[in-house]
Amino acid sequence: MSIKLFDSELKVMDVLWSEGDLTAKQIAEILAELIGWNKNTTYTVIKKCVDKGAIERIEPNFICRALISRGQARDFELDELIDKLFGGSADLLFASLLDRKNLPADIARKLKNIIGASEGEQK
Numbered sequence: 789m790s791i792k793l794f795d796s797e798l799k800v801m802d803v804l805w806s807e808g809d810l811t812a813k814q815i816a817e818i819l820a821e822l823i824g825w826n827k828n829t830t831y832t833v834i835k836k837c838v839d840k841g842a843i844e845r846i847e848p849n850f851i852c853r854a855l856i857s858r859g860q861a862r863d864f865e866l867d868e869l870i871d872k873l874f875g876g877s878a879d880l881l882f883a884s885l886l887d888r889k890n891l892p893a894d895i896a897r898k899l900k901n902i903i904g905a906s907e908g909e910q911k
Contacts, residue, residue, distance in 0.1 A: 790864050791842050791856055796833050799823065801842060801861065804854040812850040 793801060803818050804810065810818075816830035834852060837843040842861075844853045874880040885891070886899065 791840050791861070792864070792868070793837070793840070793842060793861055797837050797840075797842065798861070800830065800833050800837055801854060801856075801858075804843070804852060805858045809846075809851055809853045812852055815852060 799819060799822075800815060803815050807814075807818070812831055812834050813827075815834065816825070816827045819825040819830050820827070834843060834845075838845050838852075842854065842856050844855050845851070846853060870876060870878055870881050874884070882899075886896070
């Protein structure tokens with residue numbers, strides 16, 4: 789499922805991904821404590837997520853359920869980044885990561901291990 793979520797919408801989704809199904813009131817209380825949002829702001833963002841098909845509204849009590857996973861949102865954002873900044877080439881993204889001058893050795897090793905594991909899966 790390809791749904792573009794903006795930063796504010798991702799904040800609401802993060803709460804649902806972390807906590808599971810919640811009422812809109814519970815989400816508003818959590819976001820008020822975490823980032824200072826008021827109830828109206830939270831409800832507006834929830835409505836946008838419902839309209840996009842990212843959240844299902846269940847009655848009674850305005851219970852919210854995530855319809856997309858964190859992984860689906862991450863995949864969409866990564867595909868968009870690769871298309872926008874690397875001309876659709878995941879190779880260029882990966883090369884860019886490896887070329888970073890300040891890439892710590894442990895991270896470089898992890899990336900090499902990921903490549904090795906990926907190559908093993910493709911055989």
